[in-house]
Amino acid sequence: MAPPRRHSRSLPRARSIRTTAVLISRHGPPEALVGREISLADPGDGEVHLRVEAAGVNFADLAMRMGLYGTVPPLPFSPGFEVAGVVARRGTNVTEFHEGDRVVALIRYGGYARDLIIPAKNLFRYPESLTPAQAAAIPVVFLTAHIALFTTAHATEGETALILGAAGGVGTAAVQLAVEAGLRVVGTAGTEAKRAFVCRELGAAACFDSRGDWEPSVLGHVGHRGIDVALDPVGGEATSACLRLLAPFGRLVFYGLSQAMPGQSRSWPRAAWAWLRTPRIHPLSLVERNTGVLGIHLLHLQRKEQLLRPAMESIYARAAAGRLRPIIDRTFPLTRDGAVAAHHHLHGRRATGKVVLTA
Ligand SMILES: NC(=O)c1ccc[n+]([C@@H]2O[C@H](COP(=O)([O-])OP(=O)(O)OC[C@H]3O[C@@H](n4cnc5c(N)ncnc54)[C@H](OP(=O)(O)O)[C@@H]3O)[C@@H](O)[C@H]2O)c1
Structure with missing residues (x-):
């Protein structure tokens, strides 16, 4: 996941x-987003010009906008880790992709744009049967969920997984992947409609209610044997509850601190x-209970091409x-106003699944 080359006037x-x-x-707040007309450089060696059709919106984009995200370029910059689009032009030494190819790209930032100059090694083909919006809704959430469940926690058939934020982007991906792999899934989500979706549609x-005290409900459901794999993007007391619920040899995968962002502007x-x-x-507390705690950060796996590419291909x-x-x-439209509305929508914890900007 290399960054897109900065749009340059020089x-x-x-x-x-x-x-x-x-x-x-x-x-x-979301209104801090601005729309700009910019110049686009020509694609250089190993790069393509991608005409963007859809850009995935992620919770981390909100954190970036609020100044609560670690790995970011200096302001102003465009957020957006994932886009789907069409190759418009190729630079030198790009042989695998051609003008007109429909592709998705994983990038470190820059995706809220109509055009990008991007290294060809960041591109992946996607199936004809998917729309650009569907294709752009996949990379970050499915890769994160896949890596959390299988690369990190080594989840296996017959185990029980607790997935916090089960109706969110990563959550809906994780529930599907875990159910497909034969795990028994218990989730948390903030509304009755979301909870019904997670059970009836995703399996x-x-x-249980993420806004309430879900720990006794989870315990009542799984019994004292506990949880084998817990996916925790929330932090705070939710992490303590996950740790208490772990079975012997249980693994907690931590990958976000949503609780640090209850509002729309940064509150230290x-x-x-x-x-x-x-x-x-x-570490001794882990020894005593035979449990493990692991962390993942997709951005810091950007050089793990041998991990990301097969996972992406298998998911698509x-x-x-x-x-x-x-x-x-x-x-929402891939415009400034569309991005503002999309950020408001995610802050409101109303979304079931992904929010995508489309051109
Ligand atoms: N480490 C990584 O590589 C990586 C990669 C992708 C995502 N993440 C993290 O994974 C989490 C989910 O990302 P996403 O893009 O899937 O987001 P999302 O679609 O917005 O889903 C997040 C869910 O978290 C819950 N939530 C939102 N604000 C919260 C708050 N202040 N306190 C507690 N829960 C809150 C909401 O669920 P309910 O209201 O239904 O409970 C929401 O549906 C985020 O923390 C994100 O930073 C990490």
Whole structure:
């Protein structure tokens, strides 16, 4: 996942192409996003010009906009880890892709744009049967869920998985992957409609209210044997509950601190409170209970081509076969106002599945 080459006004260009992008200009509420017309450089060696048709929106985009995300370029920059589009032009030494190819790309930032210059090694083909919005809804959430469940926790058939935020982007992907692999899934979600979706549509055995005290309900459902794999993107007391619920040889995979972002603008006290409430784990406590705690960060796996490419190819093949479904809650226009509305929508915890910006 290399970053897209920055749109540059200073590079010499054979042709000057103007395009539009949505940028984070300052840290703040969704209205801190701005639309800009920018110049696009020509694709260089090993690069393509991608005409973007759809861009996935992720929770981390909100964190970036609020100034609560670690690995970001200087302001202003465009967020967006994943796009689907059409190869418009090729630079030198690009042989695997051609003009007109429909592809998805994983990038570190920059996806809220109509055009991108991007290394060809970041591109993946996707099946004809998927729309660009469906294709753009897959990479981050399915890769994160796949890596959490199988590369990190080594989840296996017959085990029980607890998936927090089960109706969200990563959550809906994780529930599907776990059910497909023969795990018994218990989730949490914030509304009755979301919980019904997670059980009836995705096949979870049970789903409990994420806004309430779900720990006794989970325990009542799985019994004292406990949970084999817990996926925790929430932090704070949710992490403590997951640890208490782990069975012997249970694995907790931690991959987010959603609790640090209860509002639409950065609040250092709330972020600090979530951080402080997240348990500090002494290795001896793991020894005593025969449990493990693991963490993942997709961005920091960007050089693991040998892990990401086969996983992506397998996920898209299963999506084409109807075994996995990209769940799209809503699409918004790939414009500044569309991105503002999309961010508001995610902050509201209303989405079941992904939010996607479409051109
Ligand atoms: N480490 C990585 O590589 C990686 C990669 C992708 C995502 N993530 C993390 O995974 C999480 C989910 O990402 P996503 O893109 O799937 O987001 P999403 O679609 O917005 O889903 C997040 C879910 O978390 C719950 N939530 C939202 N705000 C919350 C809060 N303040 N406190 C507690 N729960 C909250 C909501 O569920 P309910 O209201 O239904 O409970 C929401 O549906 C985020 O924390 C994100 O940063 C990490």
